[in-house]
Amino acid sequence: MKSVLKLNFSTILFLLLASSLCAQNAQSSQKLPVAWEELTSSDFSLAVKQSDSLCIIPIGVIEKHGQHLPMGTDVYTSRYISLGAASKEYAVVFPFYYAAQIFEAMHQPGTIAYSEELLYKILEETCNEISRNGLKKILIVNGHGGNTYFLQYFCQTMLAKEHDYSVYLFTPSVDAVTQKKIVSMRKSTTGGHADEGEASTMLVVRPDLVKMERSSIESGEDQKRLSLPNAYSSIGWYSKYPNHYAGDAKDANAALGQIILTQKIQQLSEVIKTIKADKATMKLQREFWGKSSSPVTR
Numbered sequence: 131m132k133s134v135l136k137l138n139f140s141t142i143l144f145l146l147l148a149s150s151l152c153a154q155n156a157q158s159s160q161k162l163p164v165a166w167e168e169l170t171s172s173d174f175s176l177a178v179k180q181s182d183s184l185c186i187i188p189i190g191v192i193e194k195h196g197q198h199l200p201m202g203t204d205v206y207t208s209r210y211i212s213l214g215a216a217s218k219e220y221a222v223v224f225p226f227y228y229a230a231q232i233f234e235a236m237h238q239p240g241t242i243a244y245s246e247e248l249l250y251k252i253l254e255e256t257c258n259e260i261s262r263n264g265l266k267k268i269l270i271v272n273g274h275g276g277n278t279y280f281l282q283y284f285c286q287t288m289l290a291k292e293h294d295y296s297v298y299l300f301t302p303s304v305d306a307v308t309q310k311k312i313v314s315m316r317k318s319t320t321g322g323h324a325d326e327g328e329a330s331t332m333l334v335v336r337p338d339l340v341k342m343e344r345s346s347i348e349s350g351e352d353q354k355r356l357s358l359p360n361a362y363s364s365i366g367w368y369s370k371y372p373n374h375y376a377g378d379a380k381d382a383n384a385a386l387g388q389i390i391l392t393q394k395i396q397q398l399s400e401v402i403k404t405i406k407a408d409k410a411t412m413k414l415q416r417e418f419w420g421k422s423s424s425p426v427t428r
């Protein structure tokens with residue numbers, strides 16, 4: 131038996147419509163990248179919508195990490211956690227960012243230490259640019275301990291003038307069960323920088339860049355060269371750790387790194403979810419700015 135297909139005008143129109151609908155569906159069901167730089171400009175608006183206008187800035191720095199880890203360790207790790215969390219709970223992740231406070235490592239080769247004015251300005255303008263592109267909730271994920279106070283200060287100054295966006299800072303914590311597991315797996319009891327924990331995470335994030343055979347070339351012990359109880363000094367860190375290495379990384383292992391990272395990714399994905407649903411922060415900010423412009427009532 132021979133089948134005959136008659137193609138009249140309405141059949142062709144129907145086929146054309148059906149194929150264009152299929153193409154549209156395929157496009158909209160395609161998974162959007164979470165990394166800003168991987169999105170096409172035309173997909174960016176979709177990403178803003180899908181993220182509920184939330185953008186993460188993973189922040190690190192370029193500094194020495196003992197003799198065994200790459201200088202970009204903090205950027206690699208904060209990006210790894212951010213990209214992992216945003217893949218679970220969609221958010222846009224800002225590109226590679228390494229402008230952070232790191233004066234205490236200026237004596238080591240390769241450190242990039244921008245001035246304090248520029249650090250503030252570049253973060254402020256980055257937030258302004260993110261907002262101008264429609265992302266009104268900005269979540270900073272810090273990968274560098276030396277940047278903690280600067281970031282808290284930056285967040286606090288957001289109250290000084292009115293903005294059409296809100297800045298949040300991820301303040302991670304470790305639950306008791308994970309903490310117990312980490313302590314039982316760790317061999318070293320000291321740490322703080324390029325230590326067993328940090329080297330372990332890098333064995334997951336970028337194992338190709340880790341040189342464990344170099345981990346004992348220099349000492350990561352506290353040199354105890356300054357005693358100032360209950361007082362802070364900018365030279366305090368250098369007095370303890372002139373090699374810019376704190377701890378003992380020789381027993382680092384990827385299994386420990388995986389536990390640390392998995393917990394952080396899970397916690398961050400929950401924070402993203404909470405912030406997406408948060409309507410109170412902007413409402414309170416507006417209320418505050420409204421009152422602070424004229425605090426004295428007559």
Ligand SMILES: [Zn+2]
Binds near residue numbers: 195204275324328
């Ligand atoms: Zn680090």
